[in-house]
Amino acid sequence: MGRRSALALAVVSALLCQVWSSGVFELKLQEFVNKKGLLGNRNCCRGGSGPPCACRTFFRVCLKHYQANVSPEPPCTYGSAVTPVLGVDSFSLPDGAGIDPAFSNPIRFPFGFTWPGTFSLIIEALHTDSPDDLATENPERLISRLTTQRHLTVGEEWSQDLHSIGRTDLRYSYRFVCDEHYYGEGCSVFCRPRDDAFGHFTCGERGEKVCDPGWKGQYCTQPICLPGCDDQHGFCDKPGECKCRVGWQGRYCDECIRYPGCLHGTCQQPWQCNCQEGWGGLFCNQDLNYCTHHKPCRNGATCTNTGQGSYTCSCRPGYTGTNCELEIDECAPSPCRNGGSCTDLEDSYSCTCPPGFYGKVCELSAMTCADGPCFNGGRCSDNPDGGYTCHCPSGFSGFNCEKKMDLCSSSPCSNGAKCVDLGNTYLCRCQPGFSGRYCEDNVDDCASSPCANGGTCRDSVNDFSCTCPPGYTGRNCSAPVNRCEHAPCHNGATCHQRGQRYMCECAQGYGGPNCQFLLPEPPQGPMVVDLSERHVESQGGPFPWVAVCAGVVLVLMLLLGCAAVVVCVRLKLQKRQPPPDPCGGETETMNNLANCQREKDVSVSIIGATQIKNTNKKADFHGDHGADESRFKARYPAVDYNLVRDLKGDEATLRDAHSKHDTKCQSQGSAGEEKGTSTLRGGEVPDRKRPESVYSTSKDTKYQSVYVLSAEKDECVIATEV
Structure with a gap:
């Protein structure tokens, strides 16, 4: 069973090899004769129940390359085969399938390479006791052996041969044929007919490619174009076509394409425009022999070519025009005078004169000045050669x-x-907006200053335009702009025009200039806000004490914080300053007059900021020591005091300080007394009237600025800063 499987595998392998082979060596076993049923060693075959020497025969075939001395030993370079038991002693083998279905006669040896033309063949006839035992290694089983070498050409014909060694005869035949699509002496030429993009051909006897009709080339991939198609300028994708390349045209692609727009030209290569005789220009559209081709000149005129498609006509007398198509009217300029009638002739004219005139143009008159021929006050004078001449007044003409x-x-x-013609003169009636003798002047419509409220006037023809300042509009800028036009009031408020301003009447619960704020506690009635007066009128409802108290508390807290900051700054400045000079140090601290000795009284005036005016006398600010005054003012600039109420409480303290100051300053000598300074003692009034220290407040505000003015040199300045 194992030997049969091995044999089947060998046959399948041989069949698979045929797929890739280029040719097949075929060996056909036809007849084997073993006359006595003996082995090669002359021993009798002991093969079962038949005759005493019946040999069950199978064959081993070995095909190898050509050898001068054939060796039966492996390897079998071209292939080998072992047949099943084919018969007993003598038997014949039919073609095709034999006794065993696994065996096919002839035996095929496929080749995957070029057939060399020579071979060596070994055929051994062997005996076996069992069909399953096909071993060939035991020489005792050998019945006969055939070894031969031959030259063999490729072909369909079988080569017959007979091998006889006395006791046995073997008749067989062999040949080598090419596989399908392989041709040539060694089956080395491959040719498979095809009709696709890779070729259009069949195969000849020797494997050469035979192109289908309409195709050419090594692989028959080149179509044969339409007969007559230009090889260089035409091509085709399938037989019988003729497609032109760029720049060529025609059935056979042998006509070049001229330059686009070329009219009377030819080409030898694409995109040329070689003009024909008598034509010129880039597109050969200019007739160089226009006179001959078109004959444009008329009435016997002479035509002359001027090149580039142009010409000139030389007209005969009496004609004009580009082509001499117009006859000249010699009567057009009215050559006949004195009312003579003109008759046009060819290249001439004739005048028919009225009675009393003669000459070529009727220029001669038979009348004289005695006949009074001049009209409209014309002055007549006789001509020496006959006739007369009228000298016309202004406004008249004619003979x-x-x-x-x-x-x-x-x-x-x-x-x-x-x-308007008035006879001896004329009158110009001007259009509106113009003046002058000839209406050349444009009337200035802005001369009357039509623009009101400072508007700028621009003059135009019989009209003007005004550029209005902000707040006015209209043709003459006389209408004020409606401030309520753009709805400045919010939250349902009502807008009222008040001259150049507007007023918003707020709805309940809103306030502000434009009623844009929501009040903490809505009032009971509508609120009116007047931007011009900057006040709010509340109609009805209780006074908003909560809001007022909250505002006062916030202001007081802000003032206390500012005061604390000022005190801290002052303390830091005092620490940095040197000890005070008791008698004239420039860095003494305010309100410290214990050791200060001054020559004159100090006049301190505390004036509200809203009451200050530049009314100081020249003597007050320009004393004998002007330079010292400027330095003094630079050292002690004006100080803003907001808490006037606290200063009023300390008025008595300040007056006592003035008294002490007068006592200390008396020791400075009589020089100070000569200046007229009086000392304040216990409320006495000095001899010279000086402005006392007065604290003045404004009625319209709670907080005011205090200005300290000094008119003398080295005076003590008393001020309190909160």
Whole structure:
């Protein structure tokens, strides 16, 4: 069973090899004769119940390359095969399948390479006791052995041979045939017919490619174009076509394409425009022989070519025009005078004169000045050669001054004015907005200052325009701008115009200039806000004490914080300053007059900020020591005091300090007394009137600024800063 499987595997392998082979060596076993049923060693075959020497025969075939001395030993370079038991002693083998279905006659040895033309063949006839035992290694089983070498050409014909060694005969035949699509002496030429993009051909006897009709080339991939198709300028994708390359045209692609727009030209290569005779220009559209081709000149004129498609006509007398198509009217300039009628002739004219005139143009008159021929006051004078001449007055013309001149014919009036002929003169009736003799001046419509409220006037023709200042509008800027037009009031408020301003009447619960704020406690009635007066009127309802108290508390807290900051700053400044000089140190601290000795009294004036005016006398600020005053003012600038109420409480203390100051300053000598300074003692009034220290407050505000003014040199300044 194992041997049969091995044999089947060998046959399948041989069949698979045929797929990739280029040819097949075929060996056909036809007849084997073993006359006595003996082995090769002359021993009798002991093969079962038949005749005493019946040999069950199978064959081993070995095909190898050509050897001068054939060796039966492996390897079998071209292939080998072992047949099943084919018969007993002598038997014949039919073609095709034999006794065993696994065996096919002839035996095939496929080749995957070129057939060399020679081979060596070994055929051994072997005996087996069992069909399953096909071992070939035991020489005792050998019945006969055939070894031969041959030259063999490829072909369908079988080569017959007979091998006889006395006791046995073997008749067989062999050949080598190419596989499908393989051709040639060694089956090395591959050719498979095809009709696709890779070729259009069949195969010849020797494997050469035979192209299908309409195709050419090594692989028959080149179509044969339409007969006559230009090889260089045409091509085709399938037989019988003729497609032109760029720049060529025609059935056979042998006509070049001219330059686009070329009219009377040819080409030898694409995109050329070689002009034909008589034509020129880039597109050969200019007739260089226009006269011959078109004959444009008429009435016997002579035509001359001037090149580039142009020409010139030389007209005969009496004709004009580009092509001499117009006949000249010699009567057009009215050559006949004195009312003579003109008759046009070819290249001439004739005048028919009225009675009393003669000459070529009727220029001669048979009348004289005695006949009074001049009209409209014309002055007559006789000519020496006969006839007369009329000298016409202004406004008249003609041979006899019979024609009245139109003074408006020259359009003397400007800017669309109407001209009126008055006989000896004319009048221009101007359009609105213009003036002058000729209506050349534009009337200044801004001369009357039509723009009100400071508007700027711009003059135009019979009109003007005003550029209004902010707050006014209209043609003359006389209408005030409606401030309520853009709805400045919010939250349902009502807007009222008040001159150049507006007022918002707020709805309940809102306030502010534009009623944009929501009040903490809505009032009971509507609120009116007047931007011009900056006050709020509440109609009805209780006074908002909570809001007022909250505002006062916030202001007081802010003032206390500012005072604390000022005190801290002052303390730091005092620590940095040197000890005070008791008698004139410039760095003494305010309100410290214990050791200060001054020559004069001090005048301190505390004035509200809203009451200050520049009314100081020259003597107060320009004493004998002006330079010292400026230094003194620079050292002690004006101080803003907001808590005037606290200063009023300390008025008595300040007066006592003034008294002590006067006592200390008396020791400075009589020089100070000569200046007229009086000392304040116990409320006495000094001899010279000086402004006392007065604390003045404004009625319209709670907090005011205090200015300390000093008019003398080295005076003590008393001030309190909170």
